[in-house]
Amino acid sequence: MKIGLLTSGGDCPGLNAVIRGAVLEGIIEHGDEFVGFRDGWRGVVERDYFPITRHDVRGLSKTGGTILGSSRTNPFEGEFGGPDNIQWLMDREGIDVIVAIGGEGTLTAARRLYDEGGIKVLGVPKTIDNDLAATDYSFGFDTAVQIATEAIDRLRTTADSHGRCMVLEVMGRHVGWIALHSGMAGGAHAILIPEQPQSIDQIVEWVLQVRERGRAPLVVVAEGFTLPEMTEAHSTKGLDAFNRPRLGGIADVLAPLIEERTGIESRATVLGHIQRGGEPTAYDRVLATRLGMAVVKAAHREEWGQMVTLRGTDIKTVSIHEATGSLNTVPQERYDEAKVLFG
C-alpha cells in the first residue's frame, strides 16, 4: 500500500511521533511505501511531496514540530484543489490513501473529500486544546498541561515572595482543558475557562478569600475566557472590558482589573507559543506513536473516512463524520470538582 501523510494546522508536540509510528508500522508490518505532503494540504494542492523512508523517521518520537511542515491551506482551493484533482494525483502516484493529521478543520475537509469525492482518507486527531469530542485525550495536550503547570510552579514562588496576584494565561480558545488541568495540578486559586463565564465580582471574591488566608492568589485563565461584562461585540471586535482596543491576551485585561478592585499588586503572564512546541512528554509520545500505528492498521482494514481515537486505554476508530462537529467542552461536574479548590 502507498500511503500519503500530511500534518496541518498549529504545531503540536507528538506530530513527529505519529509520523514515525505510522511509517514503522507500515514499512515493517505491511511493506508499505510512504510519501509526505509538504505543509499540509498545500503539498496536496500544489503537488509538493517526497518519499519518506525508515531512515527519515529515526529518533523522531522525542522531537517537537513536524518533518512534513504545516500550513492552514484548504484542499478545496488552489489550482489543483478539490476531489477530482486530488484523485488524479493519487492515481498518478499510486497513492492509496491520504492520512490527514490535524484538527477540526483538517478533519472536516478530509471528511468532505471522502463524502463528496470518494477520496480515500483517514484522520488522526490533533488538538493541543483537547477540544475534539471523539477522543478521551489528544496528543500534545499532556505536554501543554505539563508546561503550563511548570509555569504555575515558578510563578507561585514569586507571588508568595511579593504578596502579589499572578494571572497566567494558557491556551484554550473554545475549551478550558489546559487551564483546568494545569490549574488543578498547580494548585491555582481560580480557573477561568470559556465554558464558564465568571463576573469580575466573583473573581475578585475568590482573590480576596485567598488573601484572607494569607496566601498570594494565583489565577489561571484560558485565552478564550470572557467576562460577561465583555459583550460578544467587544470580544470579537477586539475591545476590552472598557471598550479600549484589546492588545495582548485576556490576562492583560484581568490583571489590572483585579489590582484595581482588590488593591493587590497583580501581574499577567501570557504563556503563548512555548505550550505547543518542543519535546513531547512520555505520555504524548506513547499516545502519538500508538495513533500513528493504528491509522496504518485502519488503512489495511480499508476503513476509509474514519479517524483513530483514544478511548480508555484503547485505540479505536470512529467515523470522522461523527467525530467532528461537536466540541469537547469541560463538563459542569469537572468544573465543579475543580471549583471546590478555588478561593
Place this chain on the structure above:
Amino acid sequence: MKIGLLTSGGDCPGLNAVIRGAVLEGIIEHGDEFVGFRDGWRGVVERDYFPITRHDVRGLSKTGGTILGSSRTNPFEGEFGGPDNIQWLMDREGIDVIVAIGGEGTLTAARRLYDEGGIKVLGVPKTIDNDLAATDYSFGFDTAVQIATEAIDRLRTTADSHGRCMVLEVMGRHVGWIALHSGMAGGAHAILIPEQPQSIDQIVEWVLQVRERGRAPLVVVAEGFTLPEMTEAHSTKGLDAFNRPRLGGIADVLAPLIEERTGIESRATVLGHIQRGGEPTAYDRVLATRLGMAVVKAAHREEWGQMVTLRGTDIKTVSIHEATGSLNTVPQERYDEAKVLFG
C-alpha cells in the same frame, strides 16, 4: 465526618496530592475533620496519629513523598492490631472511616478489616507499576514513565557516540507497564517484561538487527523479567543464568550476556529509586487530586469497602473485593504493538 488517612507501602509521586485533594474536599465541601496515621498501618496499630488541617496540605500537590510517612506494617499484627482494636480506637476518637492509600497488600488488608470486622474503610489504589486491574492508570505511573523515558533519551546519545548497547532496567516486578511505555516513548529496540519471557537468542537477534541498520541498540528491561534459561529456582533464590549468586538487577545479567554473544560493548544502568520519588508530573497531580477528592465523596455516600479508580476520563468507585486479586498485566496485543518497533 471524621476521616482517618494513611499511606502505606513504597513511595509514589502523587501521595501528597491525594492527601491534599481529600482534605480540601472534606474541609471545604463537607466540614469534615481529618486525622493522619503515621507510617501507614503502623500508626493505626500503634495509635500514632495527628490532626491534619487545611494549612498542613498547602502546596502539597507538587511535592513528592507523603507527609504521613509510610511503612509495610500489617494491621492484623501488633499489640493493637486487628479489627476489634481498630474499631475501639475509631470509636474512642470518633473516626468514621479509614481511607487507606496503598497497593495490593494495603487494599487487601483494608478489605479484610471490612469483611471480617465491619471496619469502615475506603481505598485509593497506589501502585507505581500500574499493576492493579481495577484502574486504567494509577498515579505515580506517569511520573515513573517520564523519568525512565528521560533516562533513555540520555543513554541513547552515549550509545550512539560509542556504538554501544545500553541496557536500562526500570521498575516492574510483576508487570511490564513502565518498560512498555518508556520503551515506546524512548524508541527502545527491545522491551523485556515479566509477562513475556524471551530467550537470550531472541534478544541477541534483535540487538544484531539494530546493529545491522547502523544503530546502537537500546534495551529496556523490567526488573521482573526473567530469561527462560533462568529457572524459577534461580530467580527466586537469587541465582543468575549461570548459577552465580545474583547481585544487582537483571540488567546486570543481560548486559554481559549480550556483549558475550554479539561482541558489542554493552552497559547496564539500573534506574532504581529515582523512579518513585520526587515531584509528580501534571498528569499524576491531576489524577491524584481527583482520586483524593473522590474518596471523600464516596465516604459521604457511605460506600464502605469500596475504592476509587480511573475509568476513561472518569473517577469511579469499585468494590475493593473485586479490585484486588487480579494483576493488571500487559495484554498480548499491547506487547505485539510495541514489538513491531523492535530490532
Place this chain on the structure above:
Amino acid sequence: MKIGLLTSGGDCPGLNAVIRGAVLEGIIEHGDEFVGFRDGWRGVVERDYFPITRHDVRGLSKTGGTILGSSRTNPFEGEFGGPDNIQWLMDREGIDVIVAIGGEGTLTAARRLYDEGGIKVLGVPKTIDNDLAATDYSFGFDTAVQIATEAIDRLRTTADSHGRCMVLEVMGRHVGWIALHSGMAGGAHAILIPEQPQSIDQIVEWVLQVRERGRAPLVVVAEGFTLPEMTEAHSTKGLDAFNRPRLGGIADVLAPLIEERTGIESRATVLGHIQRGGEPTAYDRVLATRLGMAVVKAAHREEWGQMVTLRGTDIKTVSIHEATGSLNTVPQERYDEAKVLFG
C-alpha cells in the same frame, strides 16, 4: 553574633539557598542567632521581624522565592527609617549586623547606611540580569538563562514546522546577558541587547539570510533593547517605533515590523515572570549557598560595608562602594563572538 537578614527587590531563584547557607554557617560554625526582616527594608523600618531557626531553613536550597518576603521599600523613608532609627532597633534587639540580599538599589542603600550612619551592614548581590560588575555571575542568572533556553528550544520546532520567524523577549532591562547566553545556547539567529542598538534594517538582513539558508529565523531580544528609530522620548514615554502607545514588550514591536519588512509570518513571545521564579538550577544553588556561607564568615571577620562576590571559582569580598555604580554590560568582544553565529 546576632545577624539580621533581609531580601529585597524582584524575585530571584536562589534567595532561599542564600538564607539557608548563611543560617547553617552561622548556627553550626559560630553559634550565631538570626532574625529575618519581613519584606526587605520594610521589615526594618516597620520593625517587623522574627527569629530564624535551623528548622526554618530545612530543604530550602531547592525552593524558589524567599521565606523572608520582599519589597522595594527604601530604608531612609518611613516612620522608623534612616540610620538613627535602625541603629536604635539593632541596639535594642542586639543585632550586630544587617545582611542585605539585593540588587543595585538595595546595596547602595546599605552602603549609605554604613557610610552615613555607621550601620554595620554586609551585602549579597542579587540580580537576575547579571548586571553587577563586582561579581562574575550572580545567582538566579543561570536559572533564568536555562528557562529562556528551554523556551527557545520549544519555539524553534514551531518556527521550523511553520516556516515562521519567532521573536522571544527575555529579561534584561539595562544589560543583555540573559539574551546573549540563552541565544547562544539555543542557537538564535539574532540576539538584540540594550548595549548594542541595531537598526531594523540590520535585523531584517539577518532574518532574510536565515530564510535564504532554508531555516526559520529565531530572534532573542532583551526587554531593554531599543531600535535607534525609537528615540529616547519614545521608549521612556512608552511609544513604539511608530509613535503608538506601547503595550506589551519590545518583542511585540519587533515581530510585526519583521513581518512587514520580510513577508515572513512572525510571532512574539514575552517570557516574563517565569524567568525569575521557581526552583534554581544546581549551579545557582551552589553559588547561592556559598555566598550565604561567605557573608557570615565576613561578618565574623567584621568586614562591614563589604559584599560577597564570585571571582573565577572563589568567593571574595569587595567594598560595596566599589561594587555598585558601574553596570556589568556585555563587552564588545562577547557580542562580536556571538554575532558570528547570527544570520
Place this chain on the structure above:
Amino acid sequence: MKIGLLTSGGDCPGLNAVIRGAVLEGIIEHGDEFVGFRDGWRGVVERDYFPITRHDVRGLSKTGGTILGSSRTNPFEGEFGGPDNIQWLMDREGIDVIVAIGGEGTLTAARRLYDEGGIKVLGVPKTIDNDLAATDYSFGFDTAVQIATEAIDRLRTTADSHGRCMVLEVMGRHVGWIALHSGMAGGAHAILIPEQPQSIDQIVEWVLQVRERGRAPLVVVAEGFTLPEMTEAHSTKGLDAFNRPRLGGIADVLAPLIEERTGIESRATVLGHIQRGGEPTAYDRVLATRLGMAVVKAAHREEWGQMVTLRGTDIKTVSIHEATGSLNTVPQERYDEAKVLFG
C-alpha cells in the same frame, strides 16, 4: 585553513556544541574547511574521515553525544599510527591542524604528537569529572551536576517518607567535584569524595546526627571514594571492605554497612551513565560553543600545542604541556566549606 576535528573518550554533554562552534567560526569568519575523524584517534590511524559542512552542525548545540563518534584508540598504535603516518595523512589531505576534543589521555597523546613529531595540534579539554586543572570548569560537568542534583531531590522525598538512609553514587573516579556540587545543591548530609577518605565510623556519626534531628540521611558518594578500611589491594582487586568480591559501586558497599551500624534501613542508587549523556544545560552549551569558537581562533593564531580553557568568564589558551599532568582535586577549603552542612 583545513581543520580536522576528533572527539575521544567517554561521552560528555556539549561535545556537539564544541563541534558546531568550531565549524561555524571557521566557515563564517575564516572560510575554513573541516573534516571529522570518526571515533577519535581511530579515525586518524585508520584514515576514516569525512567533510563536515555547515549543514551538518545545524541544531547541534542542544544535542547530546558526538556526531563524530568516539573511542579510546591510542594514536601511537595501529597500522597508520604515530607522528610520521599522521603527518603523511595531513599532507595528503591538506589538513593544517588536528583539533582533539578529549580528556587527560587524549590531550597527552596530542601533546606527544606535537612534541615528538611536530604535528600541529590544538586541544579542547573534555572531562565530565572536572578533573583538569587548566580550566575553571569543563563542559559537561554542569549537566552532570544538574542530573545528580535532580536525583537527590527525588531520593530525598522517598527517604523522608520511609525514614530511610539513601546513598547516591555519582561519577568522579579521582576527584569529587560532581559529588561536592550536587551534594551541596541537593542538601546532602554527607559528601564522600576520593580526596577525603572518611572512616565508616565518621560516616555513621554523620548519619546518626541527621537521624537525631529527625531527618532521613542522604549520603552522596563519588565512585572513586574508598574507606580507609579498604586497603588499596582491596579496591584495585575489586574486593569490598569485608574481602568479598565487589560488584556494583561503592554505594553498594556503603549502604549495607550503614544499615548494619545504625539500624537505619539504607538503600543504594548508582546513577551511572545517565550523568554523561543527553542534552547539555544552557551553561554547558555556552561554554562548549565558546571553546569551539576559540580553538579555531587559536588555529588562525597558529598556537600549536595549546588548548583552550575557561578562566573566570574568559576563554584563554594554555600550553597542553602545562595543562595536563596535574589533577584538579577538590581543595581542602571547599571540602571544609561543604562539611559545615553535614550531619
